[in-house]
Amino acid sequence: MNISMLSKKNDTGCDGLSGPASPSVADEDTKPVKDAPPQGDPIAKKMLGPSTQCVHAGEKRQKSEGAIATPIYMASTFTFESTDAVVRFARGEEPREEYGRYGSPNEKSVEAKLAALDGAEDAILYSSGMAAIVGLLMTKLNAGDEIVFFDQCYHRSREFCSKHLARFGVVTHQVPTGDFAALEAAITPQTKMLVSESPTNPHLTVIDLEKFAAVGKAFEIETLIDATLATPLNIKPIGYGIDYVLHSATKYLGGHNDLLAGAICGSKQSLEPVRAMRGILGSVNAPQSLYQLERGLKTFGLRMQRHNENGLAVAKFLESHPRVERVYYPGIESHSTHEIAVEQMKGFGGLISFEVKDADWRDTSRIVDAVRIPRIAPSLGGVESLIEQPYVMSYYNYSPADRKRFGIADNMIRMSCGIEDGEDLISDLEQALTT
Ligand SMILES: Cc1ncc(COP(=O)(O)O)c(C=O)c1O
Numbered sequence: 001m002n003i004s005m006l007s008k009k010n011d012t013g014c015d016g017l018s019g020p021a022s023p024s025v026a027d028e029d030t031k032p033v034k035d036a037p038p039q040g041d042p043i044a045k046k047m048l049g050p051s052t053q054c055v056h057a058g059e060k061r062q063k064s065e066g067a068i069a070t071p072i073y074m075a076s077t078f079t080f081e082s083t084d085a086v087v088r089f090a091r092g093e094e095p096r097e098e099y100g101r102y103g104s105p106n107e108k109s110v111e112a113k114l115a116a117l118d119g120a121e122d123a124i125l126y127s128s129g130m131a132a133i134v135g136l137l138m139t140k141l142n143a144g145d146e147i148v149f150f151d152q153c154y155h156r157s158r159e160f161c162s163k164h165l166a167r168f169g170v171v172t173h174q175v176p177t178g179d180f181a182a183l184e185a186a187i188t189p190q191t192k193m194l195v196s197e198s199p200t201n202p203h204l205t206v207i208d209l210e211k212f213a214a215v216g217k218a219f220e221i222e223t224l225i226d227a228t229l230a231t232p233l234n235i236k237p238i239g240y241g242i243d244y245v246l247h248s249a250t251k252y253l254g255g256h257n258d259l260l261a262g263a264i265c266g267s268k269q270s271l272e273p274v275r276a277m278r279g280i281l282g283s284v285n286a287p288q289s290l291y292q293l294e295r296g297l298k299t300f301g302l303r304m305q306r307h308n309e310n311g312l313a314v315a316k317f318l319e320s321h322p323r324v325e326r327v328y329y330p331g332i333e334s335h336s337t338h339e340i341a342v343e344q345m346k347g348f349g350g351l352i353s354f355e356v357k358d359a360d361w362r363d364t365s366r367i368v369d370a371v372r373i374p375r376i377a378p379s380l381g382g383v384e385s386l387i388e389q390p391y392v393m394s395y396y397n398y399s400p401a402d403r404k405r406f407g408i409a410d411n412m413i414r415m416s417c418g419i420e421d422g423e424d425l426i427s428d429l430e431q432a433l434t435t
Contacts, residue, residue, distance in 0.1 A: 050117070050233050051301030058112030059294075070109050072291045076100040102279045106290035111263070113297055114253070117232040118245055120265035124275050125290070129228060129248025131283035132262030133157055136224065136244060137193070139277040143169030145192040150177040150207065152200035152407065155394050157226065161195070177205050178337065180215065187219050197226040198235065199341070202353045202390050202414045203407055204328045206337040209344060213241035222270070228252075229380070233304045234345045243270060251381030252349075255296040255303050258382075259289045303383065303419055308347030310385075310417035310425060315352050317426045323433045325411070328353040350417035351380050353390070361391055361410035368413060370432035373425060380416035385425060387415045 048057075064071050078097040080086045088094040097103060107125050115123040126132040137160075141147065149161055151174040161172045171190070175182035177200055187194075194216050198207040209225065216223035224244040225237040231252045237245045247253055249261035264274060278284070285293070315329035327334065330341035331348030341348060356364050368376060374385035378393050388394075395408045403410075417425060 049301075053113070053116050054301045055298050057116035058109045058114075060109070070106060070291065070294055072287045073105045074287055075104070101282050101284055104284075104287060104290070106287045106294070107285065110290050110294050110297070113294065114232070114247070114249075114263050115265055117297075117300075118238055118265040119232075119236050120238050120245065121268045122271045123263050123265045124271055124278060125249070125285060125293075126262040126264070126278065127283040127285050128260045129154075129226075129246065129250055129262035130156055130160070131281070132246055132248075132264050133226070134160060135278050135281055135283060136246070136264050136274055137161070137165065137170075138281070139274045140222065141165065141168075141170045141192055144171075144190060146171040146173065146188055146190040147193040147195055148173045148175060148183055148186040148191060149195035150175060150179075150183070150197070150200070151405075152177040152203045152205055153195075153197050153226070154201045154228075155406075157195075157197075158406075177203070178207060180208075180211055183212075183215060184219075187215075187221065191219065191221050193222050193224055195224045195226075197229065198237070199229045199330055199337075199349070199351075201229055202328070202351070202412070204229070204330050204335065204337075204348075204351065204353060206330045206341040206344060208340050209235070209237050209240035209242060213237075216243070217241065229349055229351055230345065231300075231304060231349070231381075233301065234308070234347045234349060238265065240344075243267070249293060250379065252304060252307065253297060253300060253381075254293050255300060255381060256292070256383055257377075257379060257386075259285075259292050259296075261285055261289060261293050304347065306419040307350030307381070307417060310419070310422045311348055311350040311352060313422040314415065314417050314425055314429065315348075317429065318352065318354050321430075321433055323357050323359075325355045325357040351414065352417065353412055353414045355409050356411045356413065359411040361389065364389055364411045364413060365392065366435055367432050370435040371428050372431075373420060373428045374415060374418075380414075382416070383419045385416060385418035385420060387413065390414055 059070060077099050089096060097105060111123040111125055126135055147161060165172055173186040175186050196207050196212060198209060199205060213223055222243040224246060225242045226246040227235055227237055228248040228251055243266055245265040247263045249263050254261060311329065312331045315327050315332050318324045319327045319332055319334065329335055329348060329352045330337055356367060368387055368389050371387055374387035376388060377386045378388060379386060390408050390412050391403060391410050395403050
């Protein structure tokens, strides 16, 4: 890292660490992982560590009144000093804030930080991860278009694609996750987007992003990867040629189980209409929420290290436990996509799914009820560990056939390892598994 960069400014008036001119993240002391090519400014080629970016990227070096933290701009609209100022703004001569639905100062600094972390030209924030998916797909797809998506995914994303996009005349094809032959076979001249998560929720399947991007490029179709479970610290899909990266910032990015937010990262040009559409949809965040997200991101590097450590330690413990039939965690050799995970990921995250041996859903629920540290709740990626049974929490009203189709076993437990001490999580699970 070159310390002199900390005082350099780019053409955005922010630190050289920020936004469009920011460097991609290089963690030189860990294994090589493809980073996104540095954007813009040649100084960006000198790379900064991820934690430095988490703390500084995107923020103005000198803020209002000298405050070190970004002030919360509690305003729904922004005043003009004169009609001439309005005209200059309308002509595009004086970029600035106008009205809260189109953007805000708190939003700008978080967007620039996220773009820097993902090695992307731009990022757009939304009021939730789902709002981000809906916003992107509603902008990019027209009646008659088709999308193809890998079938292991967050159930609401699947529901939006298969149930709601259909109402607007968009045809969706679900193909088995990781089956590239099926992916290509489902492509037609109308296909406009290829969609996947990596790793997937809740099976933690890691997608070969190089292949996924190559299919998109070969057929001239845009690609979207939901990297919520990976975060920009563990995978940077832009570096593999993926067009759009989606994050539920509700999870690791916010990190404290106290806010909802979502983000899409990509090129400035491709995101321009997406941003315009968000200005119509109005799915923006309140300034306090944005402040909390920015604050959460400051410690994201440190938190993610602990999530990665705890995830791996707990997965190894579960794998060796006689009551556990199967563990889904990309960091262990028995996982079907371990090899590609090792190639692509810097760490494997804090989320683990596992199946309990010879247990029906009731036996399984007794283990969930017996843990003392993780709390029973949906979501993941926060400092507090969470535990749930996907069948009960998210798939209770699905038919057994659909649950089977989506790989949701009655005896499956999903645990999001927080940042507690790993030994405590393991001894807690140990006592719960003896119930
Ligand atoms: C992989 C993934 N993507 C998207 C979402 C939706 O995010 P949000 O809850 O912020 O709308 C979730 C939520 O659990 C998720 O797990």
